[in-house]
Amino acid sequence: MKIKYGQKIDEPEKLVIDFLNYLEKETVLRFDMSTLSGISAMVTREVEELKTTITMPADFYNLTITNLSLTMNIRFCPCQNCNKIAYVELIIFGKDEIGNAINAKSQINTSVPDLPVHYIYQTGDKKYLI
Numbered sequence: 134m135k136i137k138y139g140q141k142i143d144e145p146e147k148l149v150i151d152f153l154n155y156l157e158k159e160t161v162l163r164f165d166m167s168t169l170s171g172i173s174a175m176v177t178r179e180v181e182e183l184k185t186t187i188t189m190p191a192d193f194y195n196l197t198i199t200n201l202s203l204t205m206n207i208r209f210c211p212c213q214n215c216n217k218i219a220y221v222e223l224i225i226f227g228k229d230e231i232g233n234a235i236n237a238k239s240q241i242n243t244s245v246p247d248l249p250v251h252y253i254y255q256t257g258d259k260k261y262l263i
Contacts, residue, residue, distance in 0.1 A: 135177045142171035142192060149194055149209055152218055152245075160240035162198055164205070169196040173211075191219070198223075201233040206253075220249040 153169075156162050171194040178187050194207040204224035211235045212219060221241060223234045231252070 136191070137175045137177070139175065141175040142173055142194075145169055145171055145194065146192065146209055147210065148216065149192075149218070152207075153196075156241065156244060159244040160237075161200065162237060162240060163200045165197040165199045169194060170196070180242060198237065201237055202230055203233055203237060205237075218248060221253065222251050222253045225252055225254045 149171075153161060153164055153166070171192055173190055173232060174191050174193060176191045178219055179185075180187055190211050192209040192211055194209065196205055196207075197203075198205055204226075206222040208221075210219050220243040225231055225234050238248045238252065241248065241250050
């Protein structure tokens with residue numbers, strides 16, 4: 134998968150804001166909305182089964198979870214067919230935060246069962262999927 138990042142998103146999608154408000158209502162997660170930032174991109178992926186390449190738009194958002202010392206990345210698909218949140222990543226910067234990430238993932242999965250949630254451990258410029 135290749136991502137070609139585009140411009141900064143000045144006004145977040147209403148669906149993303151609604152999703153974050155829903156999570157705050159249904160879970161103990163609290164977000165620092167002043168840290169919410171986004172960037173639009175075009176994502177290209179090879180589909181070997183179909184022997185073709187697919188390119189589609191994607192919006193990537195980032196914000197801080199204040200009460201669990203985590204960062205959340207959100208991938209939103211703005212295309213007319215999807216118009217939904219594709220997945221959430223919980224960014225862990227220290228080993229002490231793994232318990233917080235497990236707690237956050239459990240709460241998100243309870244509130245939005247079909248949404249994929251991943252843990253990402255980040256050290257410097259490297260990211261590791263856990």
